[in-house]
Amino acid sequence: MTGSTKRHRIALNLQIPVLFLHFVSLLRFGSVIGVSSVRRQFASFCPSPDKTMPLKWVLHWQPNAGSTVNSQILNEVSQCVESINGVKEGRWKATLTYYRPVIRDQSSASEFPRDFIGMSLPEQPNKYYFIIRVQRLVLEADSSIQMIMEKLQSYKSRVALNFEGFQYQLGDFQLRVGKVVPTHSENLRGIVMEVEYLPISSMDKSRQVMEEFVDIWKDAVSKRSLPGYFMHLEPNFSEYGLGDHYTPQHTAVQYAYVMAQLIASAQAVQAGRN
């Protein structure tokens, strides 16, 4: 981003949900006050969860150098879950959309954040989550915000992706294996896996259990000699104003990071080919 001021104009002639308005105004103020205070201010607007939820790690499939992901790998992974006694329960689906601003004035094009992501999560059907990674912002809004954005014509969807697959129960663990596909396409872009541990909702207290589980999981997968492995990157949640207690915003942030990884590795493959 060039320039110290980032302004975002928005038509105010429609009723906008309060949260979205604050989000927008914070973007404007972000440059003046500084990102850290924005976070502090923002954290107070972040609604505390009315219900505790168990914590979750989102892993993604990292193909080996020179190989890509394919549906056979997905099948093997699903079989692997069943081999550690996971019981298939049902399907799940999440969506992620990259938005691009509708720019009327080309000169200010570079001022807008490049990756503005919106996400819907299956366990929160009435909510929609926004993430701007570079500014470490995450927001929970009502799901009707999508309709409002449509009416405002301020942002358009650039790329929309689905994460979908099956959900498995393994005692107190709940696992979700999903393929990453663009909507209206069957082109497999990646594989994600959610590992949820139901008894705990604290990131800290669960760390050892989750690490051991991921080790056990990685071991099981490596026995199948697939061209790749599962990776877990933990974003720095405190930079997003998120605490130790797990929330859907944590999930949204993890997915944003996963997408960044997938894009980076796809670009690396592309660069390798050229």
Place this chain on the structure above:
Amino acid sequence: MQHHLQHQTTVAASTPPSKTGDAPPKQVALALERLNHATGVIANIRLGADRLIEALFFAAEPHKSSKPVDLFIKGDSAMRQHLQELRSIGKQLEESGVLNESLKSRGNSWGLHMPLVCPDGAVVAYAWKRQLAGQAGTSAVDRTRLALKAFTDQKRHFFPRLDDGLMESASKKHCGARAFGENNQDEPSNYKTLHDVLTCLEKEVPNLKTFTYERVDWLKRASTLPASANDNSMEEPKHHFHGSSLLRPASQGVVPSDKVAVIELLFPSIFRAVVSVHPAGSIDPDAVAFFSPDEGGSYIHAQGSSVSHVFRLIREHAALALQYFIGIQNETALYSLLHWICTYQTLFSKACSKCGRLLAMDKQSALLLPPVYRPYKNFSSKASAGENDHAAYHIGCNSDEPL
């Protein structure tokens, strides 16, 4: 004997030809009558048998007369008549459905059932009443026998080394004194009141929060969980309850210590344990259950069961520990139990003392679990100073060590 012969003929004369014309109540009444009659005949048969044996003895002694032979012949004919009578009554009873349940299977029985003769010989006259109460067909004798068997089995399971001597209070005290000899002599037995126990606990275990409740108040709180738990959790600095404020639960005033029935132990973000004492205000623990701190609802109580597998398994183990503490260290059972519960604060961080890993696949349940067993035999609460001093085992890892 003449009397009996006459009796038999009167009975034969009064037998009605068929039952189908009678209403069920009459059938039941008739059946009862016949059963009573059968009891009389059986008594006669017993007497007759005695007489026969008498006659035999008499015949064994040297006699000149034919008296013993006469006696024997009379006895023999009487017996045959009795047995014949019994057979006919038996046939009648069978037809009327007393020895099986055929009346029930007939269409119009008015909800009545024939009196039932149970395998042990007891007669359940009003079987239909008992069926209403869910006790169809068995007699009190059977039920008592089953109950005794069940209690004996349970006693053997929970108290494998307990002999009858321990149940006497004198030897209990003796045993208790012996156990204390190994620990610090004075302190545990000084904690006679709930207040003392909890104060000591709070001093020794830093991360713990304890709350006490009357029974009814606990039910209210359970239904509001886990929302209220969030207020007390990580964001707040560690909250110690000291002295008189110890007995004050989160949202209420002081709970009088003689009404405390439920003790809640909360390790924030790790687990919540609920212990009930009975009677209220005493230090006799009664039941214990474990839950995730995020669980809420009216099923959260000392007899309830968690949604999570790990806490359900710990609860089963805790039931055994509780019985052990009550049986062996009765006066300090609560003290030991609470300290033992506190060893679970390392549930998600302490690896198994045998295999060295935190998670292991349990063969029986096919689940990945942390070590859910903590030893309770020879448990010394004084050693709880360090968090890592107590061993922990996976379910499958403790086969060679007594817990």
